[in-house]
Amino acid sequence: MTPVIELKNVSKTYEIKKNKVTKALQGVDLVVEPEDFVAIMGPSGSGKSTLLHILGLLDRHFDGSYFLNGQDIKKLSKDELADLRGEEIGFVFQRFNLLKRTSVMDNILLPTVYLPKKDDQKRAWELMEKLGIKELVDNKSNEISGGEVQRVAIARGLIMKPSLLLADESTGNIDTKTAHQIMEILRQINKEGTTILLITHEEEIAQYADRIIRLRDGRFEEREQS
């Protein structure tokens, strides 16, 4: 089976000052199979965000290779990358997850503005039902709680039926109880077949994943969950 993610010797260097560079990622290899639930942990500055941006096709200026569902992303144009990102990857960010003063429904349907499909509305209703936010459909994003915001963001991340859901510190801004509820939802979504890659610095949250990969100074230290 083709892996969803296949990173080969990926490195990323930033020039922070003239003639002074910092290595965010150093020769990273990673394979994520379909239906995997992977957590990437690491302290601040370990390269987590850089990795997420590369995996999310937001940054293509790196050394090494990245195959998403077998496609070499370095061979794709900017527009092709945007299409692939829209179709294959769902994002759940820690902050600035929803459009301000926009309804829950419109937030969920945001990716479909750029890649419309026939049953968008039906799928949105199904996701809202599943995530328990149906009654919020007409609420504006500034009228709902932090936990509800993340549920809406998950619904938006799944609206295009992506093969990969990237969650970047998705529980960072919410209370512990709600954070566990969100993680239960992600776990359920993973069981239904969506590959999830979670970035977190919280050990407790990472325990929901099948695999935890630790990132330190731009390098991996991997261990399997029991």
Next chain:
Amino acid sequence: MKVSALLKQSTSALLANKGRSFLTILGIIIGIAAVIALVALSSGVSDNVAGNFSSLGAKKITVNSMEIYAEEEDEPEPPSGGGAGNPLGISSGEQNTMRQLFRGSNSDPTLTAADLEDIQNISSDLVTLVSPQVTNLSEVVVDGIQQKLNLQGVAPAYFAIEESAIGSGQLFNQEALDNNDQVAVLSPSSASRLYGEEVDPVGRTFTVDEIDYQIIGVLAAEEGSGDFGPGRGREGNDIYVPYTTLLAQYELENISTIVAEARSEELVNEASAQIEEVLLANHGMAVLEDADFSVFSSQDILAMRDSTMGLFTNLLVGIAAISLLVGGIGIMNIMLVSVTERTQEIGLRKAVGAKTRHILIQFLTEAVMLTLTGGILGVVGGRILAMVASNFVSVSPVFDLATILLAVGVSVGVGIIFGLYPAFQAARKDPVEALRYE
């Protein structure tokens, strides 16, 4: 990309800051409203002027006595052509027409009885009616009360040329002319000035310089006369008397003005040329520029009006351009602020699949929606402004669909031009940097 979703999102983005959006487009609203109102009022004036001139008769030709500037030591040489002496760029022909329009009667008329006779002798295939017009501002005495009115010495043909209908009594005829009869026909306004609205003055007499005139008729009131006519027509404070009587009373020989009517509108220019030729020969002159008379028709006046209106239109276009430039810069400024404020939103949109062009189109759409709204509100405001202003200037504003569409089109154009740079700024944002933006 879903167009309906794009419009919905652009609308909600603009409505999220209603006050700011309104203030942003205020410049556009004021600019468009001012232009719409001014164009509507100037079109109203233009139609009014055209109506007044056409009521003078499109076939009418007027010959005026004219002093020769070059021979007058105390009279400055009139400016000619363009340059610093003629900042409006009016042609010498138009200046001549203007000079004739806006000066009073020549104190020393140059047209002679022979000139009148020769014009009358021009083929009736070309010129059908001819009348002299001798004007004298006189003290008219009625029941011991003096009033200043224009005594107009004319021939019966004058009333036909001016298409003046009699309201009460009768017009004087050729016999009155031949006998130097002391009879008079009043314009409606001079009748009401001398005798009041309720009194029919036919049969009464008035005195001018110790000569008694009997009133034999009052002209019918002319409908639709506005405030922008030449002010010397049937609605003026005129009293019409046989010109022979007036010449005799004041021992005058020459005539200040001769009016004629061409057989048709198409023949006006040919008839004018014929009159010019006859008069140049009579006065022993070679070219019209040297002549002590001028010949012009209603068509000359309309041409001058068109030229003047053209200048006015150019002025309006200038005002509009400046106001829209200022409005456009305001739009650009606010759109740039909006792009900065919404940096994270741009990052989020790119993360969920938006391409560079999608972001460009979205911000451009917002700019165009702003200016389009400004344009539409400006058109509505301009209409209201023109309607209100019309109550003060006695002009009916004329709203032209083409002007309205042009104004709205220009608003959209301003949105595109001034929205393009902010939209490019938004579209060029790196998604990673945009998502990190605090």
